[in-house]
Amino acid sequence: MKSFLERVGCLWLLLALFVIPGLSGAAEPKLQILSPQNGARISQNQNVILLSGKVAGDAARSTNVDILFLIDVSLSTAHYAGVDFPDLADLPALYISPGESGTRPQISMSGGGINVGSGNAPSFNLRNSIFAAEIVASRRMLSRLDVGTTRVGVVTFSDGAQVRQPLTHDFERAGQVLDEIYRAGPNGGTNMVEGIRVGIKELLGLGASEKRIDAIKTQLLLTDGLPSLPVGQGKRSTPEDTKLAINAARISGKAGMSVHVFGLGKELVDYPRAANGIARESGGSYIPLLRPADLLLAMETISAVDVHSVQVLNRTTGQRANRTRLGADGLFGAAVPVAEGANHIEVFARSSGGATNRADITVYYETGSQKSLDLEIFLEKEKRLHVEVERLGKTREEVQIEIGRRQQSVSRGQEPGPLPDRAVR
Numbered sequence: 001m002k003s004f005l006e007r008v009g010c011l012w013l014l015l016a017l018f019v020i021p022g023l024s025g026a027a028e029p030k031l032q033i034l035s036p037q038n039g040a041r042i043s044q045n046q047n048v049i050l051l052s053g054k055v056a057g058d059a060a061r062s063t064n065v066d067i068l069f070l071i072d073v074s075l076s077t078a079h080y081a082g083v084d085f086p087d088l089a090d091l092p093a094l095y096i097s098p099g100e101s102g103t104r105p106q107i108s109m110s111g112g113g114i115n116v117g118s119g120n121a122p123s124f125n126l127r128n129s130i131f132a133a134e135i136v137a138s139r140r141m142l143s144r145l146d147v148g149t150t151r152v153g154v155v156t157f158s159d160g161a162q163v164r165q166p167l168t169h170d171f172e173r174a175g176q177v178l179d180e181i182y183r184a185g186p187n188g189g190t191n192m193v194e195g196i197r198v199g200i201k202e203l204l205g206l207g208a209s210e211k212r213i214d215a216i217k218t219q220l221l222l223t224d225g226l227p228s229l230p231v232g233q234g235k236r237s238t239p240e241d242t243k244l245a246i247n248a249a250r251i252s253g254k255a256g257m258s259v260h261v262f263g264l265g266k267e268l269v270d271y272p273r274a275a276n277g278i279a280r281e282s283g284g285s286y287i288p289l290l291r292p293a294d295l296l297l298a299m300e301t302i303s304a305v306d307v308h309s310v311q312v313l314n315r316t317t318g319q320r321a322n323r324t325r326l327g328a329d330g331l332f333g334a335a336v337p338v339a340e341g342a343n344h345i346e347v348f349a350r351s352s353g354g355a356t357n358r359a360d361i362t363v364y365y366e367t368g369s370q371k372s373l374d375l376e377i378f379l380e381k382e383k384r385l386h387v388e389v390e391r392l393g394k395t396r397e398e399v400q401i402e403i404g405r406r407q408q409s410v411s412r413g414q415e416p417g418p419l420p421d422r423a424v425r
Contacts, residue, residue, distance in 0.1 A: 031055045048337050069141075069152065075188060078130070092127070131186045142175055144300075150327075153165050166209040167212070203255075258304075262295055276410050312324055316342065
């Protein structure tokens with residue numbers, strides 16, 4: 001006879017399979033538990049084990065993923081992100097002053113006051129800026145990806161576009177490049193079309209990146225502004241620049257490369273035509289964020305492999321995993337409580353379209369004298385990532401609700417209308 005806890009575990013899975021709408025008839029996502037192996041015997045002094053695996057939507061043609069960070073480094077990203085996070089990710093306190101017209105902004109290691117640099121130009125603390133949020137959110141995503149099957153690249157755009165890191169498996173180097181971008185500071189206008197075009201070239205292997213055919217390819221476009229180049233010459237946003245950016249995204253979509261657009265700040269929330277058009281025409285998603293700092297949590301909602309969620313349950317004890325991490329490329333990890341003896345562990349995955357699948361293993365646990373180093377590293381990393389977002393004052397679920405509400409407004413056409421020629425900030 002099954003114990004009460006086992007019956008609770010079974011009920012949880014039945015609810016997941018049959019109560020969630022839209023699941024029947026859909027193709028199951030691909031799900032694989034990588035570690036530990038079924039039947040493994042684990043001896044350690046922690047009564048929690050680390051489980052890892054890979055998941056992808058049924059339509060995913062490969063386990064390989066290429067992700068390109070397309071980062072807006074225009075001068076407007078120096079503005080306040082909406083939250084003070086002075087200890088965030090150990091970024092240095094850099095202050096930027098736009099300076100006089102036609103000159104490059106000045107960056108200083110000290111500020112304190114409101115004026116830094118030449119004249120009376122106002123200064124901005126980059127550590128609390130939209131620019132910093134873009135950098136930190138990108139670094140957070142790196143920590144959740146599979147270095148074995150995923151490549152990442154970095155392109156920045158302002159007056160033009162530049163490949164800062166060709167697609168690579170060297171995530172440490174990619175993180176260093178992001179730090180270098182931060183130290184260089186923002187400058188210039190918003191040449192979104194050129195950024196998307198350069199991204200397409202890199203993902204197709206026509207630029208600095210090595211060509212890889214068997215990979216899911218996607219661009220993550222982080223921006224706080226409206227297209228202002230080439231027609232607007234970086235001084236004003238124009239309908240022509242918007243059309244050019246959307247057309248470039250359409251080409252990306254036809255080549256099988258989605259563009260997920262994160263719109264950061266009031267301007268893009270109020271006037272989503274460009275951002276939403278880019279996402280729609282490429283087969284990506286538009287994520288509007290009134291408070292740019294919420295990007296740190298919002299980027300965790302994106303999946304390049306069409307996966308919505310992964311949940312892990314120890315059916316023997318009825319306990320869910322303490323912490324579960326799901327990367328944009330489908331790599332997942334979980335800290336699962338275990339009891340002495342046999343533990344039947346089940347993983348439940350749901351695709352973005354509502355299809356589900358599950359996999360299970362049985363592991364045998366006994367209390368030992370040694371600690372699991374991999375588990376310690378996993379828990380420490382998750383703790384650090386949690387501390388990074390504590391100052392946001394919001395949970396991931398709250399951010400998702402806000403995003404969903406704004407996405408519905410866009411789908412209902414609740415936009416102030418076509419944006420006319422307009423001076424940029």
